[in-house]
Amino acid sequence: MADGTARRRQLLMLAPFGAAIAVGAGFWEMLAGMNSGRFDPHDIHAPAQGRRVPAFDLPAQPPGQGFSSAELSAQRQPVLVNFFASWCVPCVVEGSALVGLSRRLPIWGIAYKDKPADAQGFVSRTGSPYRRLAADRSGMTAIDWGVSGVPESFLIAPGGLITWHIAGPLDEGTIEAGLLPALRKLA
Amino acid sequence: MRRLGPLLALVLTLVLTLAPLGARAVDDPSEMLANPQQEARAERIGAQLRCLVCQNESIEDSQADLARDLRRVVREHVAAGQSNRQVIAWMVQRYGNFIRLRPPFDLATLLLWGMPLLALLAGGTAAALGWRRAAASRPAPAPLSAAEHDRLQELMQPRAGSG
Numbered sequence: 001m002a003d004g005t006a007r008r009r010q011l012l013m014l015a016p017f018g019a020a021i022a023v024g025a026g027f028w029e030m031l032a033g034m035n036s037g038r039f040d041p042h043d044i045h046a047p048a049q050g051r052r053v054p055a056f057d058l059p060a061q062p063p064g065q066g067f068s069s070a071e072l073s074a075q076r077q078p079v080l081v082n083f084f085a086s087w088c089v090p091c092v093v094e095g096s097a098l099v100g101l102s103r104r105l106p107i108w109g110i111a112y113k114d115k116p117a118d119a120q121g122f123v124s125r126t127g128s129p130y131r132r133l134a135a136d137r138s139g140m141t142a143i144d145w146g147v148s149g150v151p152e153s154f155l156i157a158p159g160g161l162i163t164w165h166i167a168g169p170l171d172e173g174t175i176e177a178g179l180l181p182a183l184r185k186l187a
Numbered sequence: 188m189r190r191l192g193p194l195l196a197l198v199l200t201l202v203l204t205l206a207p208l209g210a211r212a213v214d215d216p217s218e219m220l221a222n223p224q225q226e227a228r229a230e231r232i233g234a235q236l237r238c239l240v241c242q243n244e245s246i247e248d249s250q251a252d253l254a255r256d257l258r259r260v261v262r263e264h265v266a267a268g269q270s271n272r273q274v275i276a277w278m279v280q281r282y283g284n285f286i287r288l289r290p291p292f293d294l295a296t297l298l299l300w301g302m303p304l305l306a307l308l309a310g311g312t313a314a315a316l317g318w319r320r321a322a323a324s325r326p327a328p329a330p331l332s333a334a335e336h337d338r339l340q341e342l343m344q345p346r347a348g349s350g
Contacts, residue, residue, distance in 0.1 A: 044239055047283045055348065113252065139256050146281045148239035 005131045024062025046146030053081075053156060054144040056136075062120045072108065073160025078186045080107045080179070081154045082130070082170075083142055085114045086122035088150045094169040095126035101175065102129040105183065112150045113139045120124045155179060157186050218255070220262050229265045232274050233258055237286050245288060 033039030057068035072079060082098065084091040098107060108131035111119035116135060123130060136142050145154065148167060155164035164182035166174055220226040230247055236257065238249035246254040246261070257278070264274045278286045290296045298305075331339065 020332045042242060045283050046281070046285075139253070140260075143253075143256065143260065143281060146283070159269070 003060050006163040008176050044146075044148050044167060046148065046165065046167065048146045048154060048162050051162055052139070053154075053160045055143040056072065058110065058134035058136055058141060060183075061109070061123075061133040061135035062116060063123070063128075064109070064130065067108060067132050069160070072156060073154070075106075076158050078105055078158065078163075078183060079156045080105055080163070081110065081143060081156055082107055082151045083112045083136075083145070083147050083150050084119075084122070085112045085150045086118040087114065090169040091122070091151045092126070094171070095129070097170045097172065097175060098129035099127045101170065101179075102131070106131040108132045109134070110141070111135045112142050113137065153179075155182050155186075205347065216256060218262070220266055222266075225265050226262075228271065229258075229262045232271050233261050235275065235288050236261070236278055237288050239282060239286065 008036070030039055030041075053069045053072055055069045057070075058066050059064040072081070080101065084094075101107065107129050109123070110133070111122075111133065113136070114122075119133075119135065123133065142152075145152075151169050152167050153165070153170055154162050157163045163186065164179060166178060168174070170179065199206075220229060233247035234245045236246045238244045238246045238251055238254040240251035240253050241249050244254075246257045260277075264277065269277075275287065284290060286322055290299065292300050
């Protein structure tokens with residue numbers, strides 16, 4: 001009998017160590033994920049993906065004429081909607097990737113909370129990747145899309161369904177790993 | 188005078204640590220609603236909504252541009268007579284549950300909300316087990332000796348003449 005209780009007591013002593021090891025492994029997994037990009041605690045997981053584009057009708061952003069959600073939904077090919085601003089540094093970085101991408105699919109730009117002249121200068125400097133341009137001066141349309149900061153891009157399927165979304169700049173990595181697979185699904 | 192030193196330090200510490208609790212980023216009076224009850228309600232709602240730029244501040248605390256826009260939306264909706272629940276639902280519809288600083292109770296947050304109860308149960312069980320074991324291992328009292336037994340009998344006899 002004494003042997004049995006001693007074993008049980010030993011096992012009970014091990015329980016806190018087991019719990020500590022499990023918690024440690026969990027934290028290790030989180031930190032490793034943050035390093036490799038698998039896990040991002042700042043990711044907002046805005047629920048735009050899988051929904052239809054919210055209703056909007058935005059005014060012109062020179063040199064573009066502005067566009068509405070109806071026009072966007074009426075497209076017969078996929079469109080990438082890109083929120084940008086001239087005051088946003090990652091948008092500048094993203095510029096060359098967008099220009100390259102604009103040869104594969106039309107990109108519609110929405111200038112977020114920007115002065116028209118500044119946004120126009122920005123577009124001409126980046127090499128005008130945008131097929132169409134509109135201005136969201138109040139930033140309220142961006143809120144309807146769940147935009148938390150520029151740049152953000154949304155892939156719109158014909159008919160107006162948002163099938164892919166990235167809250168951050170597009171570069172070779174995110175285009176290869178995220179956008180192109182999503183685009184192939186629509187083809 | 189020397190006695191006042193520590194007291195002064197204490198008061199100063201309290202003031203400095205508690206002061207930020209009252210501070211709000213809404214320092215521009217034009218942002219605030221004219222109706223103080225509505226303004227108070229808007230502040231309560233805003234304090235529950237995460238600023239998506241700074242992420243660990245509420246939109247009431249944050250100086251970020253987006254937080255200011257969201258504060259304005261909250262105030263517009265409150266002024267239009269919407270309930271707290273409606274305003275928060277409007278935000279969650281756009282930004283998901285991440286925008287709520289107090290996560291809702293659902294399947295994904297079951298463990299989070301259930302943790303205090305689980306901890307209480309685990310602690311209670313451990314305490315009860317420990318208690319029982321301690322009680323079991325306590326040596327049983329030695330049986331009474333013959334003299335003690337007689338003395339007890341004597342004590343328990345109703346005393347003659349006392350009734």
